[in-house]
Amino acid sequence: MSLPDPPLLTLAELAALPADDTVVVTVNNRLARRLSGELARHAPAGVAAQARVLPLSAWLEALLESALFLPDAPPLPARRLDSFGARLLWADTIRAAETARPLLDERRLAALAEEADALADEWRIGLDAPDAGEETQRFALWRQRYRRQLAKLDADDATGRAEQVLALLTAGGLALPSQLIWAGFRDLSPRQAALWHALAGQGVAQARLADPPVAAAPQRFTALDPQAEWRAAAAWAAEQLTADPQGRYAILAPQLEGVAPFARRVLLQTLGETVPFNVSVARPLCDWPLAHAALGWLSVLTLRTDYRPAQLGAALLAGHCAGDLAEAGERARLDAQWRRRGVLVLSTADWLRELFACPRLSNAWPAAQAALSGRAARCDTWAQRFAAALTALGFPGDRPLDSAAYQVLDAFSALLARFAGLAAPAGTLDAAGAVQLLVRLAQDTPFQPERDPGSRLDVLGLLEAEGERWDGIWLLGLTDEALPAPARPNPLLPLSGLKRAGAPRATPERELDYARALFAALLQCAPQVIVSHAERDGERELRASPLIAALAATEWHPRPAPAVVPLPLDALDDEAGPPLGERDQVAGGTQILEAQAKNPLWAFARYRLGATALPRHAEQVAPPVRGRFLHGVLEQVWRMLGDQAALLAARADGSLPTLIATAVAEAARQTLGELPAAVRELEIARAGQVAADWLALEAARLPFAVTALEAPHSWRRGPLTLKLRLDRLDTLPGGGAVIVDYKTGNVLDTAGWGRARPTNLQLPLYAAVLGEGVQGLLLARLNAREVAAKGLAAEALGLPGVLLPDALGAGNPLAGLAWDGILARWRSSIETLADEFAAGHAVNVSQGAGDLEFCDVLPFLRITLDREESEA
Known part of the structure; x- marks a missing residue:
């Protein structure tokens, strides 16, 4: 609906109006800020006062506030719900009304209901249209109950407040401006x-x-792909900023949130x-470090029983607490320690004992936790408790804040105030x-810091740009998928009513009209405008928006990179570190040669430089x-049985289950002390069955005796000494030895034994x-899923999966070798790997595709960076 024949005013004419009796209402905050600045510049000399400029919604709120002082005005609700509070109440209403129906996404449904309610009131859409379906009927029921809940809470929402202002204007009595x-x-x-007609009726x-x-x-401008489009826009902006040192320019993009990191990088x-720019993208407040820290501490402070190390670790690393800087190292050490030990939970006593490592935080903890003690309460009480707890904890810490x-x-303080306002709907x-x-x-x-006043380049979305002014703008991403945007009518409202009212997002025709008006408004933002689109996005072909398809091509093109005469360079492949000296200490066993076989740089970074990634917090x-x-x-x-004969005897006399239970109990006492009791019992039951x-599998083997258990050994090759520990050593009746290695994973892999650089080489x-x-x-x-054996032996052991050399397939590199030849080949390969490591050989080369699956120094290998560069 168009304005009812309004007169038009220029900015200069507006500045000349009486400031104390003139109000300017705008569509958004950004336009209000810009007009305030421009009015100040247009004000006559010596005149400091200017008309009030504020968004329409803010002016309506101010009118409603003023109605509180009217003697004969009807009473207004005591509580005001913001959008979040309204959605809470909608969710409660829908949940209560749909107890017999499963709701897949309650929050999404509440948001749709809130939007439908606002659209129905703003655009006067009836719910009794002939095409109203079951969704609309259910919404009508929810709406009635929602209104009753608002009345019961003596509250209103944004939609209700707008209707109250309209009623008060119609009745008269409000103090209104003349203009x-x-x-x-x-x-x-x-x-x-x-609203316009009501104001006119009151003489405004x-x-x-x-x-x-x-x-x-x-x-x-047409670009090959979206990445090239951004690079072209950035090059254009650089040229304009250089040519016009006082100018202000902008790059405007639809759906900026998804590409903001790439835009910043370009x-x-x-x-x-040296050139400041502003990318206008707000992130959720919880993503900003200081707010993230506050929420993390509140989460752990409210725990009263077991603590999750991941939750505690996140708070410890976030900091902004007592001992923020002085105890940062100890807090990080605690987190790393829990990761390495695989701690699942910490009791309150364990947590407080561990916290002694951070004296200042330990001293602050009891008072902070006490501030959150007390019975269940409403949000206004909890907001006070949260503020007190964070203060007691030393928030925001002693580090300087920018x-x-x-x-x-x-913003976090304002968040607590908003949270307090949720007392009524949240209960x-x-x-x-x-x-x-x-x-x-x-x-x-959403939160975004204030714009850098020194920035001469703004990057923002299309809607945020409307009404602004620059010396030049570049509008990119204008494909037919972005402008006009696809129609998305609210599914809770009848489509005929949405279409008849011309409501936003209702029909393709409405979106096309809106896109035309928006594009026309954006063209007024600057005297110089370039619009662009990409031809392809990966394998997908893109088309230009119909609003720009007929525009003439720009003569501007990115300048080719200047020809540079390369300086003579000496190439140095730095693929070797210093050799290992006799006094150098290297901690590790077979993992050293395993890493050397898979990627020598991995072995050097991990075992010579001591670099390793922290493991994730244990979730199981x-x-x-x-x-x-x-x-x-x-x-x-x-240790109790000793040989297979004793195993067979224990099976025969029925004592084996008792023997296994004794072994499990002793092993659990030694290794499972940090697990929760319930988890420990599950592991004990699982281990007994495994x-x-x-042992049932071992009972079917040919005879053997166990002669060594967890026996330590060392192996030396030049300056390299490896510390080894054999799980078990069996002796056969003929005197030969069989090495047994226990694996608890899902697979047994001997495929790497035959490689020129053998992997899985613990047993070799x-x-x-x-x-x-x-x-x-x-x-x-x-493994609980299956127990199995796999291996290689010179003589039959009586176990499926353990092959003899002559049973190796033709594709196996070890095929055709006798047992002694296999051992000699392994020995030679292992000695070569040891010599490489000792010599500092650290080339960044991997043989198999899966060799780096469990690599803990991937950043050193630059695998991700190489992949990104190859894709680019």
Whole structure:
């Protein structure tokens, strides 16, 4: 609906109006800020006062506030719900109404209902249209119940407040300005039109602010892909900023949020660090470090029983607490220690004992936790408790805060105030529920620091740019998928009503009209305009928006890179570190040669430089913990049995289950002490079954005796000494030895034994250490899904999966070699790997595709960077 024949005012004419009796209402905050600045510049000399400029919604709120002082005005609701609070109430209403129906996404449905409610009131859409389906009927029911809930809480929402202002205007009595100027409104909704007429009925003179036309002749630029389009826009901006040192320019993009990191990177590469620019993309408040830290501490402070190391670690690393800087190293050490130990949970006593490592934080902890004690309460009480707890904890810490951090701190304080306002719709909450709701509110609250005043280049979305002024703009990404945007009618409202009202996003025709108006408004933002689109996005072909398809091509093109005469260079392949000296200490066993075989740079970075990635926090029993436990179980079993004959006898007389239970209990006492009781019992039951299954398999073997368990060995090659530990050594009746290695993973892999640079070489290395007496290598899989054996032996062991040399297939590199030849080949390969490592050989080369699957120094190998560069 268009404005009812409004007169047009220029900015100069607006500045000449009486400032104390004139109000300018705008479509958004950005336009209000710009007009305020321009009015100040147009003000006559010596005149300091100027008309009030504020968004329409803010002016309506101010009118409603003023109604509180009217003697005969009807009483207004005591509470005001913001959008988040309204969605909470909608969710409760829908949940109560749909108890018999499963709801897949309650929050999404509440957001749709809130939007439908606002559209129905703003655009006067009835719910009784002939095409109203079941969704609309259910929404009508929810809406009735929602209104009753609002009345019960003595609350209103944004939609209700707008209707209250309209009713008060119609009734008269509000203090109104003599002049009201509308700025930035291309058309009016039915409710805004009703507001216009109500104001006119009260004698308010109204006009529309007419921006001076900008003679923009847009030109079109076509790029190969979106990445090339951004690079072209950045190059254009760099040229303009250089040619016009006082000018202000902008790059405008639809859906900027998804490409903001790439845009920043391209602009930094093109402009360098010396040219400030502003990328106008807000992130959720919870993503900003200071707010993230506050929410993390509140989450752990409200725990009263077991603590999750991942949750504690996140708070410890976030800091902004007592001992923020002085104890940062100890906090990081605690987190790393829990990761390496595979700790699942920490009791309160364990946590407080560990916290002694950070004295200042330890001293602050009791007071901070006490501030959150108490019964379940409403949000206003919890907001006070949260503030007190953070203060007691030393938040925001003693590190200096920059401007952005101060703004985040202010935003977090405002967040607590908004949280307090949720007391009515949220009801009574316990501590954990209150923190969860605060986190949700922080996720729903966008935040962006104030714009750098020295920035001459703005990067922002299309809607945010409307009404602004620059010396030149580049509009990119204008494909037919972006402008016009696809129609997305609200599914809870009848389509006929949406279409009849011309509501936003209702129909393709409505979106095309809106896109045309938006594009026309954007062309008024600068005298120089370039529009662009990409031809392809990967394999997908793109088309230009119909709004720009007929525009003339621009004569501007990115300048070719200047020809540079390369300087003579000396190439140096630095693929070798310093050789290992006799006094150099290298900690490790077979893992050293395993890494050397898969990627020599991995071995050098991990075992010479000591670099390693921190493991993730354990979410289940860590594989090393389970491995040590099962190793311990079978060690105890075989210490009691000694040989296969004793195993067969225990099976025969029924004593084997008792023996296994004794072994499991002792191994659990030694290795499972940090696990929760319930998890420990599950692991004990699992281990007992796995041990029984494996011993049943061993009972079918040919005779053997166990002669060594967890026996330490060392192997020396030049300056390199490896510390080894054999899980088990069996002796056969003929005197030969079989090395047994327990594996608790899902697969047994011997494929790497035949490679020129052998992998999975733990058993081949043990064979090289023990020498000629070794007659077999046996991998034992100890897994609840399956127990199995795999290996290679000079003579039959009576176990499926353990092959003889002459049974190796033709594709196996070891095929055709006798047992002694296989041992000799392994020994030679292992010695070569050891010599490479000792010599400092650190070339960044991998043989197999899966060799780096478990690499813990990937950043050193630059695998990800190489992949990104090859894709680019």
